[in-house]
Amino acid sequence: MDVLDDLLAGTRARGGVFNLTIMDTPWALDIRDGAQLALATLVRGSAWIVRDGIEPTRMETGDVAIFNGPEPYVVADDPATEPQLRIHPGGICEPLPGAPVDYSARLGVRTYGGRLDGDAMLVSGTYLLEGDVSRRLLTALPSVLVVPADAVAGHVMSMVLGEIQRDEPGQQSVLDRWLDLALITTLRAWFARPESHAPGWYQAQSDPVVGLALRLLHEDPAYPWSVVELADRTGVSRASLARRFSALVGEAPMAYLTGWRIALAADMLRETTDTVEAIARRVGYANAFALSVAFKRLRGTSPTTHRRTTLQSA
Known part of the structure; x- marks a missing residue:
């Protein structure tokens, strides 16, 4: 995918x-x-x-x-x-x-x-x-x-x-x-x-290295990815992957992965009744606390508050 x-x-x-x-x-x-x-x-x-x-x-x-x-x-x-x-x-x-x-x-x-x-x-x-x-x-x-x-x-x-x-x-x-x-x-x-002026993530898909890295992240966002493993899977050095990914996509590999995981979690919070703990594990976090820390850092609110406000506005 x-x-x-x-x-x-x-x-x-x-x-x-x-x-x-x-x-x-x-x-x-x-x-x-x-x-x-x-x-x-x-x-x-x-x-x-x-x-x-x-x-x-x-x-x-x-x-x-x-x-x-x-x-x-x-x-x-x-x-x-x-x-x-x-x-x-x-x-x-x-x-x-x-x-x-x-x-x-x-x-x-x-x-x-x-x-x-x-x-x-x-x-x-x-x-x-x-x-x-x-x-x-x-x-x-x-x-x-x-x-x-x-x-x-x-x-x-x-x-x-x-x-x-x-x-x-x-x-x-x-x-x-x-x-x-x-x-x-x-x-x-x-x-x-x-x-x-296609976004970086679209243009990068044609790159043999960054395109493969993006596909790996999207195919299994819950996997405990690191830049080292992504580099191994794409056949380049860690420094080369980090530099190439940032230049084409506009952000570092792990920052991109965090944003994608939080977007997935936000939709699961709105669309399902799964617990925050279960959602955390589905998108790659060890527990609800780890997801809450990342979610609040990017969104300025907790997963529970996000779920409540989206349901109230529906």
Whole structure:
């Protein structure tokens, strides 16, 4: 298992919300669904993405966009076009003042708009993410990223149009799995692009030494790793591994391992009823006290307090 596999394992669609919106020029869609992560592709037409803090971003037919964070954004034929529809949490579609009267009409399952052959057709799906493992992936992404159609797996994107308009047994699971596959292929294409400024842990995976060290740490984070053993396993000296790992990943091997262990523990505290002692051993600490010391050093709070506050905010 590599680093991206591990991060994506905590980023899975479960009951994702999907919309197919069809509009005529001039058109603009104000999206306020509060999703932590969303993916959209243009089946027809071209668009601009407008979001606070970034320059308007162009999107063409077949391109795929990923939106990072719950802040609202607008997808429109022109940055100056006033929104006519607003998407709320749960995929609820609201017509705004000045919109054609039929713009919030249901044209089919998960489908809204005026007419099926409208100028623009936008498919979107959203994730509602929780947890520290997912957060490590999100911090590596910009507010908005767009991957051109020719860089994304075509068959993955072309299949969604038929699936999103079906209402058959198990359809939600089909769409969730499509969303996962589309996200993975888009992220791989994005990280491969020079403008992505891919994080150190991603770039380091192609290094024969550091990439192997990362895989070892992720395959068995509970193992009592040391720089000496990692160096032995990767076939280099301790000093060479430490220097190479820090240069590529941005932190020392044991600091990286500690951060990963604490992220795993934080998610286990939120998602399970296991004792702190049991979680400590699962992520590589001798006992609850050792985990508590490391957890408080990195998070400023104890594992027990973290569990209590995350449950209260759920």
